[in-house]
Amino acid sequence: MENNKKKILITGGAGFIGSHVVRLFVTKYPEYIIYNLDALTYAGNLENIKDLEAKGNYKFIKGDIKEGEFIRSLFKEFMFDAVVHLAAESHVDRSITHPNDFIETNVLGTANLLNAFKEIHSSSFEGKLFYHISTDEVYGSLGKTGLFTETTSYDPQSPYASSKAASDHLVRAYGNTYGMPYMISNCSNNYGANQFPEKLIPLFINNIKHSKSLPVYGDGNYTRDWLFVEDHANAIDEIFHKGKMGETYNIGGFNEWTNLNLIKLLCKLMDEKLNRTEGSSEKLITYVKDRAGHDRRYAIDATKLNQELGWKPSVTFEEGLEKTLDWYLANENWLDNVTSGSYQDYYEKMYN
Ligand code: NAD
Numbered sequence: 292m293e294n295n296k297k298k299i300l301i302t303g304g305a306g307f308i309g310s311h312v313v314r315l316f317v318t319k320y321p322e323y324i325i326y327n328l329d330a331l332t333y334a335g336n337l338e339n340i341k342d343l344e345a346k347g348n349y350k351f352i353k354g355d356i357k358e359g360e361f362i363r364s365l366f367k368e369f370m371f372d373a374v375v376h377l378a379a380e381s382h383v384d385r386s387i388t389h390p391n392d393f394i395e396t397n398v399l400g401t402a403n404l405l406n407a408f409k410e411i412h413s414s415s416f417e418g419k420l421f422y423h424i425s426t427d428e429v430y431g432s433l434g435k436t437g438l439f440t441e442t443t444s445y446d447p448q449s450p451y452a453s454s455k456a457a458s459d460h461l462v463r464a465y466g467n468t469y470g471m472p473y474m475i476s477n478c479s480n481n482y483g484a485n486q487f488p489e490k491l492i493p494l495f496i497n498n499i500k501h502s503k504s505l506p507v508y509g510d511g512n513y514t515r516d517w518l519f520v521e522d523h524a525n526a527i528d529e530i531f532h533k534g535k536m537g538e539t540y541n542i543g544g545f546n547e548w549t550n551l552n553l554i555k556l557l558c559k560l561m562d563e564k565l566n567r568t569e570g571s572s573e574k575l576i577t578y579v580k581d582r583a584g585h586d587r588r589y590a591i592d593a594t595k596l597n598q599e600l601g602w603k604p605s606v607t608f609e610e611g612l613e614k615t616l617d618w619y620l621a622n623e624n625w626l627d628n629v630t631s632g633s634y635q636d637y638y639e640k641m642y643n
């Protein structure tokens with residue numbers, strides 16, 4: 292029986308977004324076998340997908356996409372029908388201090404997956420798909436107006452964004468050169484459960500909880516477009532099943548916030564949740580040295596995805612943020628576990 296099931300490799304499924312995508316695919320599609328390949332870097336956490344361990348259509352594989360020979364033999368063994376590729380180094384600040392880690396995983400790692408997929412389907416790509424998950428950061432930074440569309444020129448500004456842009460180019464090149472069926476989606480800033488507390492929202496939730504200062508980069512008037520992670524996972528599901536081969540889809544929430552306004556909202560909600568005096572968390576705001584090369588504004592035009600595939604976000608920002616805060620407050624162990632050990636070293640180097 293198992294041999295007839297479609298085999299889907301999801302990379303990076305122990306991370307933030309990947310864990311939501313894996314859960315959605317495993318629970319919604321019992322007719323697929325979902326293989327989750329993850330190296331379990333500092334950002335990968337088996338706790339994020341603990342509830343899936345016993346599912347019959349799910350297998351976890353610990354492995355590194357940088358290791359070309361390993362990837363090659365893995366693909367030969369399992370003959371995956373489709374790949375949903377999320378594994379990446381994902382934090383801009385780390386890309387500023389360790390750019391090569393990003394080039395190796397995001398560029399070389401993606402090339403290894405593409406080569407292995409091409410090799411196992413060299414006779415025919417019929418019914419196969421390589422779906423690459425990317426970011427709006429490949430488009431660079433916007434001025435006060437305008438939105439990124441699927442035809443906006445690439446203009447990546449950080450080592451992270453450049454490595455993701457390079458991986459997008461590689462995927463398109465394999466489509467063009469070898470006829471590999473592919474799709475790419477570029478999404479805006481995600482928030483929700485399981486996000487490593489190096490990123491703005493979980494970092495600030497954790498700091499507010501411990502009454503630690505809230506390090507706002509520069510003047511705080513940088514703008515991001517925020518999307519609830521489960522809505523991103525739903526969009527990936529829609530694109531995977533209904534998208535057109537060779538197409539790119541932008542995913543975003545039409546939900547722009549300056550960092551300062553977002554942080555103030557977060558402080559207000561946390562004061563309410565923790566029964567603290569109104570205004571007490573805002574007092575923790577501390578302006579710190581700006582991020583090098585900090586992109587001023589990102590904003591996604593997700594019209595194509597809405598009009599062609601009917602996708603739209605299912606929650607408002609206020610609803611999504613409330614769910615997110617509740618999750619972090621109810622999962623203190625998760626937060627305590629990931630912020631012990633090497634996290635402390637990272638924090639010291641980054642902020643002190
Ligand atoms: P994350 O850092 O939380 O998770 C990345 C996962 O990839 C981790 O589980 C990690 O162990 C794994 N990984 C890293 N290097 C690996 C390697 N060499 N081999 C195998 N596994 C490896 O990242 P995330 O925020 O969940 O992002 C997932 C993807 O979505 C990335 O490709 C990212 O560029 C993209 N994306 C993220 C956002 C966002 O807001 N977080 C927005 C748009 C796009």
Ligand code: DAU
Pocket residue numbers: 381382383384425426427428478479480481489490491492494506507508509513514515550582589
């Ligand atoms: O736009 C999509 C991208 O969003 C993804 O591709 C990345 O993987 C993801 O990390 C995210 O990138 P950002 O750099 O926008 O996210 P981050 O949470 O690091 O920062 C959000 C904003 O908050 C940004 O303007 C920098 C600022 N910031 C961040 C941190 C960690 C601060 O002011 N202080 C902080 O301590």
